[in-house]
Amino acid sequence: MIRVAAVGDIHMGPESQGTLRPSFETLPDRADVLLLAGDLTRHGTPEEAAVVAREIKDLGVPVVAVLGNHDHHDERPEEVTAILREAGAHVLEGEAVVVPAGEARIGVAGTKGFGGGFVGRCAGEFGEPIMKEFVRYSRRCADGLHTALKELAEADCDARIALTHFSPVADTLAGEPPEIHPFLGSYLLAEAIDTGGADLAVHGHAHAGTEHGMTSGGVRVRNVAQPVIGQAFHVYHLPGGGGGGGGGGERSA
Amino acid sequence: MTEASPPVQPAASLDYHVAHVAERLAAGPLGELGVRLEPRGDSVLLTGTVPSAQCRDEILSLVREELAGHPVHCDLLIAGTSSPDRGEDLT
Numbered sequence: 001m002i003r004v005a006a007v008g009d010i011h012m013g014p015e016s017q018g019t020l021r022p023s024f025e026t027l028p029d030r031a032d033v034l035l036l037a038g039d040l041t042r043h044g045t046p047e048e049a050a051v052v053a054r055e056i057k058d059l060g061v062p063v064v065a066v067l068g069n070h071d072h073h074d075e076r077p078e079e080v081t082a083i084l085r086e087a088g089a090h091v092l093e094g095e096a097v098v099v100p101a102g103e104a105r106i107g108v109a110g111t112k113g114f115g116g117g118f119v120g121r122c123a124g125e126f127g128e129p130i131m132k133e134f135v136r137y138s139r140r141c142a143d144g145l146h147t148a149l150k151e152l153a154e155a156d157c158d159a160r161i162a163l164t165h166f167s168p169v170a171d172t173l174a175g176e177p178p179e180i181h182p183f184l185g186s187y188l189l190a191e192a193i194d195t196g197g198a199d200l201a202v203h204g205h206a207h208a209g210t211e212h213g214m215t216s217g218g219v220r221v222r223n224v225a226q227p228v229i230g231q232a233f234h235v236y237h238l239p240g241g242g243g244g245g246g247g248g249g250e251r252s253a
Numbered sequence: 254m255t256e257a258s259p260p261v262q263p264a265a266s267l268d269y270h271v272a273h274v275a276e277r278l279a280a281g282p283l284g285e286l287g288v289r290l291e292p293r294g295d296s297v298l299l300t301g302t303v304p305s306a307q308c309r310d311e312i313l314s315l316v317r318e319e320l321a322g323h324p325v326h327c328d329l330l331i332a333g334t335s336s337p338d339r340g341e342d343l344t
Contacts, residue, residue: 003340009287010332011304019305023336030336042304043284073284200343207287207302220343227287227302230333235340 002101002159002240005030005061007233008037008204009225011070012051021055023232028060031235032101036089037204037224038068038112038165041080049080053087062099063089066110068165068205092163094144096151104240107157109148109196113166113189113203114138117182141166142188149196158240162193162201162219171213172223173206190215199238267292267323274319278312288312288329296324302332 005027010020027034034056041048049071056063071080081091090097092110099106116123116138125135145162152160167173167185176184184206193201194217201215204225211228213221224234271290278285285308288301297320303309309329317325 001344011287011308013304013308015307016305019334023334026336030340042308043282070284070286208289226304226332227330231337232334234337237340237342237344239344 002104002106002238003031004033004035004106004159004161004200004202004236004238005233006035006037006202006222006224006236007226007229007231008068008165008202009039009207009227010036010052011039011042011226012055013042013048014051017051017054020232024055024059027233031061031233032104033099033106033108034059034061034063034233035108035161035163035202035224036063036065037163037202038066039070039204039225040065040068040084041071044071044074044076044080046076046079046083049083053083053089056084056089057087063087064097064099064108064110064163065089065091066093066163066165067091067112069112072112092148094141094148096148096155098152098155098157101158101240104158105156107152107155107160108163109145109152109160109198110163111141111145111148111189113141113145113164113168114186115166115183116186116188118170118185118187121181122187123182138186138188142186142192145189146192146196149192149198153197159200159238160198162189162196162198164189164201164203165205167203167206167209167221167223168193168201169213169215169221172203172211172221173209175208175210176206184209190217193217193219200236267295267297270320271297274316277319278315281315283308283311283315285312290316293326296326298326298328300328302330304332306331
């Protein structure tokens with residue numbers, strides 16, 4: 001059994017230093033990997049990223065993260081990424097990584113993703129340049145996720161996970177006003193997941209949404225935004241060998 | 254002869270005022286997009302989950318200052334930080 005812990009939208013700042021660490025320190029007994037589904041900071045400043053870094057450093061399980069829109073707010077995502085990587089996290093944007101779980105191998109493909117909406121209720125690449133760029137940016141994120149998942153298909157993984165901040169499906173937005181769904185996710189992410197192949201999709205971003213959903217292709221989707229799960233993380237058990245191994249030795253796909 | 258009525262001043266809409274406060278919460282120093290502000294008659298209801306008590310207090314203080322004269326009801330929750338008892342089996 002492969003055990004995947006995940007949380008998103010922890011929105012850390014100096015005042016929240018140490019609030020998650022006690023629960024995170026229980027992870028080696030509960031999970032093989034910790035996924036962070038973006039919006040790790042409140043404003044995306046290096047100071048806030050350093051708070052997250054201290055919270056996740058040397059946890060005893062691999063940490064894999066994507067950034068969220070909050071982590072871009074200060075327009076220094078590269079600095080935020082570098083600080084998290086310095087703490088040992090794999091920060092993915094259109095990339096994949098394979099981490100060990102005992103004898104098993106867990107592949108994670110990640111992108112922040114973006115909005116645009118869902119089939120029949122989505123933005124189109126038409127009209128003003130800024131509108132076309134909105135949709136093109138969302139498509140580039142989804143294409144990056146698809147490419148990363150295809151890399152994992154060649155990497156002999158026991159489980160493949162798609163990690164995003166924005167949602168791939170509307171299911172997990174239930175509870176959010178339908179009018180803002182196009183700002184919370186895009187079907188392009190789900191299409192990338194279904195065509196690239198994954199055993200689980202994990203996202204955040206929708207604080208008022210619900211935890212459980214599924215893509216059209218049957219991939220289970222979990223919204224792990226901290227306000228949704230109400231805890232420091234949730235754990236998902238996937239079929240596969242290993243469990244309880246953890247440790248280092250992870251590598252890029 | 255009748256005296257002309259003074260021009261009627263349109264009442265400032267609480268809806269628009271609330272919308273601008275929500276924009277300020279998001280774009281200002283608090284960077285808070287997870288809080289919903291909803292007019293309820295002459296008052297305003299705050300809902301959502303925030304990461305800390307300090308964050309909740311800052312939001313409530315700003316909203317009360319911006320919407321002075323309107324009662325503000327605060328139902329903001331603080332995000333849970335406990336660890337789960339068990340995992341979800343997806344096998």
